[in-house]
Amino acid sequence: MRRAPAWPVYAVSAAYAGWVFFQGATGALGPNPVEAIEHAYGEAALYLLIAGLAVTPLRRFAKLNLLKFRRAIGVACFFFVAAHLLTWAILDVQALDRVWADIVKRPYITVGMAGFTLLLPLAVTSNNLSVRKLGPKWRQLHKLAYPAAVLGAVHYVMLVKGWQMKPLVMLAIILVLLALRLPGIGKPRRSRAETRIRSRA
Template sequence: MIDKFNTGIRKVPAWTIYVIGGLYPFWLLWQGLSGGLGVDPAKAMEHLLGERALQLLILGLAITPMRKHLGINLIKFRRAIGVSAFFLVFAHLLVWLVLDVQLLGQIWADIIKRPYITIGMLAFVLMLPLAVTSNNWSVRKLGRRWRSLHKVTYGVCLLGGLHFVMLAKGFQLEPLMYLGTVIILLMLRLNLNSFSIARNRA
């Protein structure tokens, strides 16, 4: 069953992830303009873009554990998933800046005074070098440093989960489930990395 899935998924081109990720914000914009996002379409767009970005980040984090423990191989999509996640985070930030806050002076005040926004902005800043170096030229140029740089993804995922939990008002199970999933995946990744180091030393 897993072999059939891997054989089938290999036939799907990675560019489909870019297309879906690239069109999603515009589809939400259309939904907002046509009344499909409720009475506050800007807030709805902001939330949906952020949540989809976090889902993609978690999926990217899960790729190695899924291959190791379940035999599911999505490695060919990892770069497309990461770049699409960055694009959705950027769109999420843009909606907040343009449709929500709007006032330039208020933007900096919100970043400083609201911890969940501070954490979200930190995650976005950390994603910038990852997005810029998500290409074959950077992989060749940076060599082993590229892999070390892209481990920053771990911190980005954790910050994204914290951002969602802190954003939620009162006790909400969904954000806690996202954060819990990130923590579990990080533990699995750290265990895999520790195992790989120990095996190389043996």
């Protein structure tokens, strides 16, 4: 994994986005291609959010170091979120006043826009210059991905009609991945003897 480059993440993401749009344009996505494209881009963003959140637990518990891919995964995730939003605003709603009205009146859109807003500063600072300038604050800023992931999953749960399994499973996975970051999770408990030795040292 150390020698594997990160650029294929961008290439595969762009190719998938183009393939989905091509299918919609050629009628391969059914009678409502715009909605199908929206959902495909939104689901891709959530899958990438999950992949990004899984990097740290995989390193911690499975000793699998995928840190070099995390930034590429994050940028690709934002790309799909933006594509999802633009498809909805330009191809579906097609009117700026209606876009704003939907954001205000429809709770699932309000939640989705809140998640998108949290991802904006992460996308802007996903470069080496920002890492150098922000220093330790960069990591703190990029923890906004945690609430953004939850909001994205809640948006999906609210969007679908009825209680469907896939959105609930994705929300559950995100919550588990976030829970694995809590202090003390996964650390072996010290025996009483070890505790006494450390307290005497």
